Amino acid sequence: MTDEPVSPSRRGFLRSTALAGAGLVAGAASARAAGPDPKITEVQDWASSFGDAVDAAPYGSPIRFESHVVRRNVEWLTESPVSSINFTPIHALEGTITPQGCAFERHHSGAIELSKQDFRLMINGLVEKPLVFTFEDLLRFPRSVTTAFCECAANGGMEWGGAQLEGCQYTQGMIHNMEYTGVPLRLLLEEAGVNPEGKWVYAEGADASSNGRSMPLEKAMDDVMVAFFANGEALRKEHGYPARLVVPGWEGNMWVKWLRRIAVYDQAVESREETSKYTDLMPDGRARKWTWVMDAKSVITSPSPQVPIRHGKGALVISGLAWSGNGRITRVDVSLDGGVNWQPARISGDAKPKALTRFHLDINWNGEEMLLQSRAIDDTGYLQPTKDELREIRGLNNVYHNNGIQTWWVKADGEVENVEVA
Amino acid sequence: MTDEPVSPSRRGFLRSTALAGAGLVAGAASARAAGPDPKITEVQDWASSFGDAVDAAPYGSPIRFESHVVRRNVEWLTESPVSSINFTPIHALEGTITPQGCAFERHHSGAIELSKQDFRLMINGLVEKPLVFTFEDLLRFPRSVTTAFCECAANGGMEWGGAQLEGCQYTQGMIHNMEYTGVPLRLLLEEAGVNPEGKWVYAEGADASSNGRSMPLEKAMDDVMVAFFANGEALRKEHGYPARLVVPGWEGNMWVKWLRRIAVYDQAVESREETSKYTDLMPDGRARKWTWVMDAKSVITSPSPQVPIRHGKGALVISGLAWSGNGRITRVDVSLDGGVNWQPARISGDAKPKALTRFHLDINWNGEEMLLQSRAIDDTGYLQPTKDELREIRGLNNVYHNNGIQTWWVKADGEVENVEVA
Numbered sequence: 001m002t003d004e005p006v007s008p009s010r011r012g013f014l015r016s017t018a019l020a021g022a023g024l025v026a027g028a029a030s031a032r033a034a035g036p037d038p039k040i041t042e043v044q045d046w047a048s049s050f051g052d053a054v055d056a057a058p059y060g061s062p063i064r065f066e067s068h069v070v071r072r073n074v075e076w077l078t079e080s081p082v083s084s085i086n087f088t089p090i091h092a093l094e095g096t097i098t099p100q101g102c103a104f105e106r107h108h109s110g111a112i113e114l115s116k117q118d119f120r121l122m123i124n125g126l127v128e129k130p131l132v133f134t135f136e137d138l139l140r141f142p143r144s145v146t147t148a149f150c151e152c153a154a155n156g157g158m159e160w161g162g163a164q165l166e167g168c169q170y171t172q173g174m175i176h177n178m179e180y181t182g183v184p185l186r187l188l189l190e191e192a193g194v195n196p197e198g199k200w201v202y203a204e205g206a207d208a209s210s211n212g213r214s215m216p217l218e219k220a221m222d223d224v225m226v227a228f229f230a231n232g233e234a235l236r237k238e239h240g241y242p243a244r245l246v247v248p249g250w251e252g253n254m255w256v257k258w259l260r261r262i263a264v265y266d267q268a269v270e271s272r273e274e275t276s277k278y279t280d281l282m283p284d285g286r287a288r289k290w291t292w293v294m295d296a297k298s299v300i301t302s303p304s305p306q307v308p309i310r311h312g313k314g315a316l317v318i319s320g321l322a323w324s325g326n327g328r329i330t331r332v333d334v335s336l337d338g339g340v341n342w343q344p345a346r347i348s349g350d351a352k353p354k355a356l357t358r359f360h361l362d363i364n365w366n367g368e369e370m371l372l373q374s375r376a377i378d379d380t381g382y383l384q385p386t387k388d389e390l391r392e393i394r395g396l397n398n399v400y401h402n403n404g405i406q407t408w409w410v411k412a413d414g415e416v417e418n419v420e421v422a
Numbered sequence: 423m424t425d426e427p428v429s430p431s432r433r434g435f436l437r438s439t440a441l442a443g444a445g446l447v448a449g450a451a452s453a454r455a456a457g458p459d460p461k462i463t464e465v466q467d468w469a470s471s472f473g474d475a476v477d478a479a480p481y482g483s484p485i486r487f488e489s490h491v492v493r494r495n496v497e498w499l500t501e502s503p504v505s506s507i508n509f510t511p512i513h514a515l516e517g518t519i520t521p522q523g524c525a526f527e528r529h530h531s532g533a534i535e536l537s538k539q540d541f542r543l544m545i546n547g548l549v550e551k552p553l554v555f556t557f558e559d560l561l562r563f564p565r566s567v568t569t570a571f572c573e574c575a576a577n578g579g580m581e582w583g584g585a586q587l588e589g590c591q592y593t594q595g596m597i598h599n600m601e602y603t604g605v606p607l608r609l610l611l612e613e614a615g616v617n618p619e620g621k622w623v624y625a626e627g628a629d630a631s632s633n634g635r636s637m638p639l640e641k642a643m644d645d646v647m648v649a650f651f652a653n654g655e656a657l658r659k660e661h662g663y664p665a666r667l668v669v670p671g672w673e674g675n676m677w678v679k680w681l682r683r684i685a686v687y688d689q690a691v692e693s694r695e696e697t698s699k700y701t702d703l704m705p706d707g708r709a710r711k712w713t714w715v716m717d718a719k720s721v722i723t724s725p726s727p728q729v730p731i732r733h734g735k736g737a738l739v740i741s742g743l744a745w746s747g748n749g750r751i752t753r754v755d756v757s758l759d760g761g762v763n764w765q766p767a768r769i770s771g772d773a774k775p776k777a778l779t780r781f782h783l784d785i786n787w788n789g790e791e792m793l794l795q796s797r798a799i800d801d802t803g804y805l806q807p808t809k810d811e812l813r814e815i816r817g818l819n820n821v822y823h824n825n826g827i828q829t830w831w832v833k834a835d836g837e838v839e840n841v842e843v844a
Contacts, residue, residue: 037542037554039540039542040542040544040554040682040683044540044628046534046535046536046540046628046629046630046680047534047628047629047630047632048630049630050504050531050532050630051504051529051531051532051533051534051535051629051630052504052529052532052533052534052659052660053502053503053504053506053529053532054493054495054503054504054506054507054508054527054528054529055495055503055508056533056660057493057660058492058493058494058508058524059483059484059491059492059493059523059524060493060522060523060524060658060659060660061481061483061523061658062481062655062656062658063535063656063658063659063663065537065538065663066655066656069481069655069656070480070481071476071479071480071481071482072480073476073477080475081475081476081477082472082473082474082475082476084475084476085476086476086477086480092655093651093654093655094565094567094603094650094651094654095567095601095602095603095651095653095654096567096601096654097519097601097653097654098654099521099522099653099654099655100482100521101481101482101483101523102481102482102655105476106476107473107474107475107476109472109473110472110473110474110475111473111474111478112468112469112473112474113468113473113485114468115487116487118461118466118468119461120459120461120462122462132459132462136732136733139739140733140736140737140738140739141737141739142739142768142782142784143516143739143741143770143782144770144771145516145517145518145770145771145772145780146771147771177654179517179518179519179771180517181516181517181770181771181780206466206468206469207468207469207473208468208469208470208471208472208473210469228516229515229516229517231517231519231521231653232515232516232517232518232519232520232521232599233484233488233491233514233515233521233524234484234485234488234491236482236483236484236485237474237482237485238474238478238479238482241485241487258468260462310558311558311562314562315562315563316562317561317562317563317564317565319565346564348565348566348567348603349566349567349568349569349601349603350567350772358567358603360564360565362564
């Protein structure tokens, strides 16, 4: 037995590897050229020189080969990039955690730079004792840790009128999933003392838009968090440094960033962001409001329009994400034929309530075209609907809360297109 | 009710805020100057101008205010920075996930740049069908998702001879915790077909050191993964891009990076990394070997030498990490008096097997000095020992597997020092 880079014994078996190449059936099935592969039989440059030292990057970045895995925006989508959106590259990610560096952003007046020294959080309104907290104050309250998805209410919104944005990143990428650490909002409200007539909580950010949103006191006292940390480290500037609201299961617009004020009132404020925006315009011209919860949804992230099948038929990994603002994902079904037949996918890793859940289905692709779909089921028994089922009820005026089933048309050449099935 | 930045009503209650300042007992207790705080009463620059656009940073980085939260190395610790280690800033992190950007690195010949096109993984030795996989091949095998801590066997090693490195980052920072996605090694071994006489698996990296390590076939077939993704995105270069071994619960040196070869043998290779290194030199001069598992351990991350108490007495959050290579953390106790009295801490978030677990204890600090300690208990019933209990058995020759209880001396002025208690 030897560990020399190129040993006689190693050359010995490599002849059989060449033969074995075609024999890979259960998993990898690449047609490999016969004969030894120099990439493994010969000593490579990177095996005969030193790599980077440990002091090369005190804080590291992705390797240059992954430079395509970035947030992307669509310039024509909104009027100004400081009041716009970008999209998480969910087609290129795996597992359930979204790194902050490529987690989608939605700003109403841009991402502001607010230091911990300048940060103040005011609690006022119908409370016994109005308070102003410094950041240092907040660090002295008991902390909790929770993982939650944050989805923009308009995620998939372009799909109401039919597939308009090509690529999983654009159609469903206004979502991210992080592990947050912070103070339960309940503790801050209890510190101030909510008066009996206090029924609603209104949250404002320190940015110019303020992005004020109202929520019932019950939610504020339940699982809402004033978060400082995401995925273990401080919130990034664009995600609300130094503190933001985390509102598990509810639309992203309510996750107020650069948090500045929590006001307790006897009614909802009916601010711009919860009247002319973030309400669902129905066919009869009336706005459906208080649509806070993001209903159960799923999407196949690979294969998808940005991730065509390059390896031809045979073993194929179908990977996707499922989530529900109402609880835990209990099952995800996948269809290869546009919803005629369904088979259950594997849940990989944790299925936490109100958090992204990863599913996988391993198939042996026959090389013929497919209409890939997934549908999520949560622990309330809710089944993700089709887009047409949603349109029947909500019409086409609305851009919010489209949790309809997404269809990817996989062609025989492996290319994938965003389509709808009648 | 108004949302103007400075409303009459707002000025109204701020008078009471000033009074309320001193009344904060349950949580924040900062002595605040009397009178309105202009940081919240006056319109600030960041509330009257635009911030960054969504296209400002396609892949984001930490805000400049957090530039101190980085990996750090100790130059005198090893001979060369390409064969050295750096330390995770665990004193500044929260929750359980470690971002890749500040997760500690250990290299034996530096971090190499290996593209997916150049990557090959060979499986050979006592197998029916020796194989060479391309990266594309690996992507066609069923995937799993798991969260695991990776701890260098030498983490805390300087503590054998007494506290020698000041700061939680340096004493216990050779650890990180990520969510991995990849292929169970079992599936690759089954693809090659392990012969009956195959009892050990030997893993090699593509870097110059190769860092070869042996493990029993049972472990390889159990929970070992060939991982491509960490925290949702591709592995970073310094963490083994494009593929590394994940060996849950076992010492970090076995988590071979830039994976190149998996060989099946009838015995352990007894390579350099598992004989002259990564074995425990006992008092009688003999080396204790096959000390793969990282036993249950914990450390208080804040307060700690790099995180003194600046706010004086009153409400204090004690935060720390616990983990066990044998299973799940079931309890963490904290002592304020050097181990005389113990009280149970809160487990915050998940307590996953073989993964970092966050604990918190909220106390009302009387302003007197403390000897802070934590001790972890896992679901095997194992109790984290004291350093002296370990020394009694293993002596002082060894630098590996020190999971002894760490003591922080908190002084009356809030400064913290790494000490030992007799």
